[in-house]
Amino acid sequence: MCMNDIERVLISKEELKQICRDLGKQISKDYEGKKLYLVSVLKGAIVFMGDLMREITCDCQIDFMAVSSYSGAKTTGVVQFRKDLDINPEGCDILIVEDILDSGITLAYLKEVLKGRGAASIKICTLLDKTANRKADVQADYVGKVIPDEFVIGYGLDYDEKYRNLPFVGVLAPHVYKK
Numbered sequence: 001m002c003m004n005d006i007e008r009v010l011i012s013k014e015e016l017k018q019i020c021r022d023l024g025k026q027i028s029k030d031y032e033g034k035k036l037y038l039v040s041v042l043k044g045a046i047v048f049m050g051d052l053m054r055e056i057t058c059d060c061q062i063d064f065m066a067v068s069s070y071s072g073a074k075t076t077g078v079v080q081f082r083k084d085l086d087i088n089p090e091g092c093d094i095l096i097v098e099d100i101l102d103s104g105i106t107l108a109y110l111k112e113v114l115k116g117r118g119a120a121s122i123k124i125c126t127l128l129d130k131t132a133n134r135k136a137d138v139q140a141d142y143v144g145k146v147i148p149d150e151f152v153i154g155y156g157l158d159y160d161e162k163y164r165n166l167p168f169v170g171v172l173a174p175h176v177y178k179k
């Protein structure tokens with residue numbers, strides 16, 4: 001991996017840890033005594049899910065869904081379902097764990113799908129929120145950090161399947177996608 005591909009570090013490893021601690025504390029308080037079902041969206045949210053769940057102290061189950069709406073650095077606007085949940089979420093308090101909320105098209109779609117299956121409640125926890133780029137009417141209930149409208153990579157987030165293994169969140173240098 002070429003470090004020239006990264007314009008700057010946006011969120012350090014230490015700050016990410018603190019964000020997960022704070023969110024975990026709040027979620028544990030809010031979901032005490034409930035049937036918390038953490039649903040993560042593959043693949044970008046796996047690192048966040050792994051760190052966040054270890055900061056949650058109330059009982060919970062986890063599961064994964066896979067959808068895609070991105071090709072390179074551009075959204076296609078069409079959400080495709082690639083993997084569904086393993087169990088029926090009826091009666092569960094679902095917390096969707098996402099890496100980044102951008103246009104909101106993906107999450108608006110997922111919320112609708114899960115609502116139709118009788119979940120007791122559906123909330124969203126996103127690590128990053130690009131509020132400036134919102135197109136669908138969807139808001140996160142828990143936000144790690146609001147970030148500017150720049151393409152970011154690392155800590156699970158990719159550009160063409162690369163950079164997910166970086167331990168921090170960085171801004172991708174424009175020369176990488178403007179070839």
Ligand code: IMP
Pocket residue numbers: 041044069070075098099100101102103104105106107150151152153157158159
């Ligand atoms: P949305 O439907 O536009 O909100 O897109 C959501 C998904 O697009 C996220 O879960 C990411 O997988 C991907 N995405 C959006 N912005 C970025 C980014 O800056 N870097 C990497 N992936 C992104």
Ligand code: MG
Pocket residue numbers: 041042043044045098099100
């Ligand atoms: Mg994602």
